Amino acid sequence: MICFKDLSFTYKGEKAPALSEINLTVEDGGFLGIIGPAGAGKTTLARAITGMIPHHYTGDFYGSVAVNGLDTVDTSIDEISRMVGMVFQDVESQIISPLVEDEILYGLENFGVPREEIPQRMAEALQKVGIADLQERSIASLSGGQRQKVAIASIIALKPQVLVLDEPTGELDPRSSRQIFSLLKELNEEQGITVILIEQKIMLLCEFAKQLAVVSGGKIIRQGNTRDVLAHADELQALGVNCPRVTTLSRMLSEKTGAAQPVCINLEEAEKMVRRLIG
Amino acid sequence: MITLENVSFAYADQGPSVQDVSFRLEKGEFAAILGANGAGKTTTVRLMDGLLKPTSGRVLINDMDTVKSQVSERARKVGFLFQNPDRQICKNTVREEILFGLRTVRGDEGEEALQARTDEVLKDFHFTGDEEPFSLSRGQRQRVALASILAVEPEILILDEPTTGLDYLECCHIMDRIRKMNEEKQVTVIMVCHDMEVVLDYARRALVMAGGRLLADGPVKEIFRNTELMEKASILPPQMIGLGLRLGDGFENADTPEGMAEAVMARRGKGGAGA
Numbered sequence: 001m002i003c004f005k006d007l008s009f010t011y012k013g014e015k016a017p018a019l020s021e022i023n024l025t026v027e028d029g030g031f032l033g034i035i036g037p038a039g040a041g042k043t044t045l046a047r048a049i050t051g052m053i054p055h056h057y058t059g060d061f062y063g064s065v066a067v068n069g070l071d072t073v074d075t076s077i078d079e080i081s082r083m084v085g086m087v088f089q090d091v092e093s094q095i096i097s098p099l100v101e102d103e104i105l106y107g108l109e110n111f112g113v114p115r116e117e118i119p120q121r122m123a124e125a126l127q128k129v130g131i132a133d134l135q136e137r138s139i140a141s142l143s144g145g146q147r148q149k150v151a152i153a154s155i156i157a158l159k160p161q162v163l164v165l166d167e168p169t170g171e172l173d174p175r176s177s178r179q180i181f182s183l184l185k186e187l188n189e190e191q192g193i194t195v196i197l198i199e200q201k202i203m204l205l206c207e208f209a210k211q212l213a214v215v216s217g218g219k220i221i222r223q224g225n226t227r228d229v230l231a232h233a234d235e236l237q238a239l240g241v242n243c244p245r246v247t248t249l250s251r252m253l254s255e256k257t258g259a260a261q262p263v264c265i266n267l268e269e270a271e272k273m274v275r276r277l278i279g
Numbered sequence: 280m281i282t283l284e285n286v287s288f289a290y291a292d293q294g295p296s297v298q299d300v301s302f303r304l305e306k307g308e309f310a311a312i313l314g315a316n317g318a319g320k321t322t323t324v325r326l327m328d329g330l331l332k333p334t335s336g337r338v339l340i341n342d343m344d345t346v347k348s349q350v351s352e353r354a355r356k357v358g359f360l361f362q363n364p365d366r367q368i369c370k371n372t373v374r375e376e377i378l379f380g381l382r383t384v385r386g387d388e389g390e391e392a393l394q395a396r397t398d399e400v401l402k403d404f405h406f407t408g409d410e411e412p413f414s415l416s417r418g419q420r421q422r423v424a425l426a427s428i429l430a431v432e433p434e435i436l437i438l439d440e441p442t443t444g445l446d447y448l449e450c451c452h453i454m455d456r457i458r459k460m461n462e463e464k465q466v467t468v469i470m471v472c473h474d475m476e477v478v479l480d481y482a483r484r485a486l487v488m489a490g491g492r493l494l495a496d497g498p499v500k501e502i503f504r505n506t507e508l509m510e511k512a513s514i515l516p517p518q519m520i521g522l523g524l525r526l527g528d529g530f531e532n533a534d535t536p537e538g539m540a541e542a543v544m545a546r547r548g549k550g551g552a553g554a
Contacts, residue, residue, distance in 0.1 A: 036446075037446045037447070037448060037449075038416045038417060038418050038445070038446045038449060039416050143316060143317070145316045167444070170443055170444050171443070172316065172473075173314075173315045173316045173473050173513070174473055174475065174513075174514065174515050175315055175513045175514075175515075176315075176316060178515075200444075200445075200446055200447070202447075203476075203518065240446060240447055240448035241446075241447060242447035244518060245476065245517070245518040245519050245535075245536050246518050246522065246536075248536040249519070249522075249536040249539055249540060252536055252537065252540040253540050253543060256540055256543075256544050257544075257547075267518065267521050267522055267525060270518075270522050271522060271525045271526060274522070274526055274530070274539075274543055275526070277543055277547060278543060278546045278547060279547075
């Protein structure tokens with residue numbers, strides 16, 4: 001479980017806080033989507049979960065963040081990293097090896113995974129992300145999207161309890177993005193891994209995340225079940241957060257029919273709503 | 280105008296990335312190239328700019344063959360906005376960045392004219408000019424990159440995933456600006472874009488690629504409604520078009536939430552069910 005209590009953080013040398021009075025709980029097995037405009041504090045939130053704040057990035061830190069009941073201030077980054085795996089927005093800063101298999105191996109060896117277990121763990125991670133064929137390739141020969149998948153595979157191989165991903169599909173086409181979201185769902189549902197996903201692709205996020213947190217100006221403006229948060233689409237749009245067009249359709253039909261329509265988050269639901277309305 | 284005639288291209292030591300692609304973009308068109316990663320989209324737009332030269336076939340910018348022309352001649356005609364603005368920005372202030380492009384491409388006009396043009400662009404984009412690009416957000420840096428390209432007043436604008444990494448408002452700012460250039464100045468626009476909602480909102484023509492080949496070329500909405508083609512190219516159509524296709528029965532003509540809501544209400548008016 002991840003628990004933020006009144007967390008405020010100001011980076012050293014900055015005047016304005018990056019995060020203000022954050023209260024947020026993510027239960028074990030949760031799938032939380034974080035959305036908000038650029039500069040809202042989303043990445044800072046992720047850094048607070050992984051302990052990079054306050055261990056790597058110093059500044060004024062008030063309140064607390066606990067991972068599995070351990071206060072991140074009192075827990076070493078090494079210990080936190082055994083519970084929380086993080087996929088960075090900037091893939092280039094995450095990948096350190098010249099070869100794909102070395103990149104996966106690096107984390108596994110660092111974590112002291114027994115030698116005999118390693119080949120199996122590596123093969124499984126590569127296969128899950130759909131890049132088994134890239135195992136022996138050099139990183140330099142890969143496209144941006146393929147590198148993104150390598151970064152994800154290298155973290156999944158470590159089998160963290162909590163997975164934090166900062167815009168992991170930025171370089172991916174719609175099919176690959178959906179594939180990554182489906183993989184996260186599978187890890188979440190079948191292995192109970194807690195997923196915390198920062199993403200601008202609102203349509204996919206709303207379809208897959210069980211909970212949403214909307215961040216703006218360093219504050220959480222709204223949090224809750226995805227559908228409940230989307231019921232406030234007007235408010236989100238005023239903040240510059242888009243919502244799926246099927247959700248916009250729900251809102252318009254509620255207005256036009258004068259009767260509250262369900263908040264739709266995917267095509268199936270929208271089709272059902274329309275068919276019911278036209279009889 | 281840009282013309283591709285039977286263009287093929289292969290990177291060294293690899294199979295062909297683009298194979299036998301032909302199309303022509305007329306002045307003032309707004310087109311999008313669609314397809315999965317590795318379909319050959321980026322290679323195609325780089326061929327259009329002359330950044331890459333075809334292995335066979337010809338690329339003509341107006342009547343100028345990219346193989347025979349100078350970089351400076353092409354730069355005057357074609358602006359290229361990369362996915363990542365940091366590959367483009369090289370100066371320490373926004374004013375210097377805009378002047379840099381102008382001096383390179385329109386140096387013959389004299390410093391005074393270029394300074395005046397820079398003032399105009401800064402005002403238009405709401406920059407003071409003193410901003411340091413690398414302390415700006417990604418979305419603002421993308422606006423700096425776009426400003427420095429539009430300062431040169433190219434006839435053709437090529438965009439390679441211009442909205443990647445931007446939030447919704449930043450995306451709208453960039454795309455609205457591009458639409459304005461297209462509508463008011465008849466700038467020809469071609470973009471590679473993975474966000475089909477953006478493609479639907481802004482582009483009028485779509486070129487679909489898969490495996491280095493051009494699969495289809497037509498009006499955006501017709502292309503999105505071609506289910507078989509979309510599957511072949513691994514593209515999911517925009518939500519409202521997808522919904523219209525599921526519903527059929529006349530609803531396939533709606534492509535926005537507004538249009539869909541109206542179609543639903545019209546059907547109810549004709550004696551449909553109650554609330």
